[in-house]
Amino acid sequence: MPEKSEASHAYIGFIRPFSEDAIAVKVVRALDRDLPVQVDAGRLDVSESDAPPLPFEKLLTRTALPFLVLALEFSDSRRPRTYLVDPPMVPRVSDCEHLRLDKCITVNGVVLPALCVYSGSLLKFTGDRTHVEQVLDQTAIYLAKYLVWLRTRRLYRRTATGIELVRERRTGEQAIAAALQRSNDLFWRGYWPGTCAPSSPAGHLATIRPENECWCWSGKCYGECCRDEDQKRERAVRAAPFVNRLMAAVRSKI
Ligand SMILES: [Zn+2]
Structure with missing residues (x-):
């Protein structure tokens, strides 16, 4: 252990x-x-x-x-x-x-x-x-x-x-x-074959339904766990200057 x-x-x-x-x-x-x-x-x-x-x-x-x-x-x-x-x-x-x-x-x-x-x-x-x-x-x-x-x-x-x-x-x-x-x-x-889990607030919001399991592995539903926080972070990214949005997009891909 x-x-x-x-x-x-x-x-x-x-x-x-x-x-x-x-x-x-x-x-x-x-x-x-x-x-x-x-x-x-x-x-x-x-x-x-x-x-x-x-x-x-x-x-x-x-x-x-x-x-x-x-x-x-x-x-x-x-x-x-x-x-x-x-x-x-x-x-x-x-x-x-x-x-x-x-x-x-x-x-x-x-x-x-x-x-x-x-x-x-x-x-x-x-x-x-x-x-x-x-x-x-x-x-x-x-x-x-x-x-x-x-x-x-x-x-x-x-x-x-x-x-x-x-x-x-x-x-x-x-x-x-x-x-x-x-x-x-x-x-x-390198090359990653097939699907990989989305890893940004925008990716989570686009692919995880509120009744699905949350990405954070709490075992709770997404809607009752990290969805609100993801929405807040996604809104903050949208409100940020262009360079920040670009960096967030790059980070979500690496
Ligand atoms: Zn969660």
Whole structure:
């Protein structure tokens, strides 16, 4: 159990979304089109589908990668959360943008952001299995998408005139931590197949109905939880000068 955590139960174990590269390619084609995939003990597969090939499939190598995942369960109505322990998501080196930085925990001095594995507007819990089992299945899908992000990422630099590509993606490329440490203007951007949860007040308001589960994982309805606050923040963004609105729009995309 992480120190000072309010969680009632903690589970730790390996999730290996792909058993081999050939299956990874099939599954990623389905994920990219938001088609259903089967999850069995954290392993993804898909029945025959006619989803078309994707342009980056040659980069999907070494995909049979195990992830050490921590899941926390809460005795009140809050939803279970999952955290990637190993390989760690290192800030600016291997962290993707789909994280819940508002739900970080500290384990042995290491800060772990929660994985943004689902949104109440996208995943409906069913009654036949526990919430933590369903969140772990969703985490396997999330990790499959993260692996695609890792394999397809390219290095970019922010410049006065915009964004320029520094390194083209290459099969088997490793992150170059030292180069990133030298410049705050360098950042990775990869491909995230399929849907991801909306992450701005405008995105929440557009996609989550008041009776749906709130994005904050309280387990309450959106209309009775964060909707008022989102409306206030959205109104503040609309009233803000153009540059602030632009920055908010950029932030909601990263
Ligand atoms: Zn909420």
